[in-house]
Every structure is written in C-alpha cells, then in structure tokens.
Amino acid sequence: MMMDMQGVAEILRSHGFKVTPQRLAVYDALQHTTEHPNAEMLYNMLLPTYPAMSLATVYKTMEIFDKIGLAQVLNIGEDSYRYDARMENHPHIRCNTCGRVDDIMEFEDEAIMEAVAKLSDYKLTGRQLYFYGECPKCQGKKKKLN
C-alpha cells in the first residue's frame, strides 16, 4: 500500500489537482512518520526544508488528500485532527500518559461490522475504532520509578 511520489502525482492529476512541491512534501512527511501528526506537527516537520510553508497550506493539502483517498483524518478525542497516510481502515490506540498514537494493523473487524449491522439495522459504510491505555514504554518508565 506504500505510495511513491510518482503514484501520488498521478492521483492528484487524475482528480484535477495540480502537482506541486508543497503537496508532495506534505505527503512525503506524512508517509515517513508513524506518529500520526496533526496539522501543526506536520507544519513544524516541514518548516526546516520549506521555510515558506504555511499552516493553511497543510490544512488545504490534507483536505485534498482526504477527499481523493491519499490520507485519512483521525479524531481521537483530542482538540485537533491527526492524519494517517495508511488508507486501510484500522483501529488506533492512544497512550493516555505520553499521548502517542499507534496503529493496530492486524485487527480483523468484519465480524464486528456484521454484528453491529444486525444490532442497529443501519446500512453500515464505515467505522472508527479508538482504544485508550498505557503504551509499553510508559509502563516501563513507571516500573523504573518504583
């Protein structure tokens, strides 16, 4: 599912959007991080290389990526959105101690979708599964402190 810049350029063009250095840079940054950055984190990651980068550009770019399926938007109960370049729908888990957000990639949720469809009578189209707890690192730190 990894997308190279060639592929990103094609998808942008095929949806009538121009291929610009800023958009490629945003995608590149998002693809090479595992920390599910929000707009401001992305902006700060890009600033050193693109001193003229604007926060508004990050937002506009992410809106496009969301629309054409190059990224997904996460709303994990924080005060800002986070972004993920992995497009397969998958659960996320957030550490209540350090705030990191991890993917849960191997999770099989078809049975859940069926159960929910049956219980709700809805015609299901999507889901967002968020879990909360303490990450392995923070569990380790706590042990050391004792």
Next chain:
Amino acid sequence: MMMDMQGVAEILRSHGFKVTPQRLAVYDALQHTTEHPNAEMLYNMLLPTYPAMSLATVYKTMEIFDKIGLAQVLNIGEDSYRYDARMENHPHIRCNTCGRVDDIMEFEDEAIMEAVAKLSDYKLTGRQLYFYGECPKCQGKKKKLN
C-alpha cells in the same frame, strides 16, 4: 443504571460540588433524550424552562458530569461534542444522511479488548467505537423517492 435526581444530588455532593437547579435540569434533560445532544442542543432544550440558562453553564456542568461519571463525552467526528447520560461503555452509530446518533447497547466487546491488548502491548483502559452508515428511516425515505 437510570439515575434519579436524588442520586445525582448525592454524587454531586460527594464530590464536593453544589447541587443546583441548573445542574439537575441539565442532567434531567440529558437523561430524557436519546438524541445525544451537543451543548447547544441541550441549551436550547432548557431555554423554555430556564430562560436564564447560559451556554457556559451547560459546558461547565457537562465538564463536571464527565469528571464525576454522570455522563460521557462523545467525539463522533463532528465539529462539536455530544453527550450521553448512559455510562456503560457502548458503541455509537451515526447516520451520514440525517446526522442522528444511536446507541448500540447489546454489543459485547470483551473479546475485542483482549485482541487489541494482545496486538498492541498496551495496558487498555478504554475505547470508543464509532460506526457510520444510513439509519433505517433514511433508507426508507430513499426508497420512497425512487
């Protein structure tokens, strides 16, 4: 799990919060609706009976309720929070057509929690499961239009 006003008053007091007519009114309104209102919806529901009610009071009250376990806050990917007086953790489902949000009460998720704990190595403390689709009513309307 239904909580009467007596119980609400006791819980407020036991946490060092005063029992006020506004707080009881907010709880009462939240408890007697199934539509998972946001702050503004609650405010508008209360205005007829409490013309002096303030939106800020609704927010402050809901913050307290969240803290002492009288209500939970939902973040379903909309631009505002919704509230729910049902405290058993349960999934929610939102209709993409009309925006209504329903509870899914009968859902058993212990197996899911275990699977996620194993996959993530996190020490799990909570979860929020959100589903999206089209509610039975909207499915019906669409049929009529054809």
Next chain:
DNA sequence: TATTAACGGATAATTACTATCCATTGAGTA
C-alpha cells in the same frame, strides 16, 4: 440565620480550522 466558598450568567479570550485575496506557478497548448 450567618458565613463563605462555590456558582451562574454575561462576556471576553482562545484555538483549531476555514475563507479570502492576490501574486505566482504548473501544465496544457501553440
């Protein structure tokens, strides 16, 4: 009933995000 810390309501402030404006640029076309 008196005392006082907490409260409610009005409103200002904050913050994430979106819209607008205009000079610049990507990309199709000649």
Next chain:
DNA sequence: TACTCAATGGATAGTAATTATCCGTTAATA
C-alpha cells in the same frame, strides 16, 4: 519553448466551539 490562465500558495482575516474571567448570587454547613 513560450504563452495563457485557472489553480495554487502564502498571508491574514474570519468563524465557531469551547474555555476563562469577573462579579453579584446562592447552596451548604455551622
């Protein structure tokens, strides 16, 4: 390769939900 122009990027103003502040009022305990 140069031309044309709508789309774009960046600066900044605006929006909307939420939070903080201020002060007269009130619930709770003595």
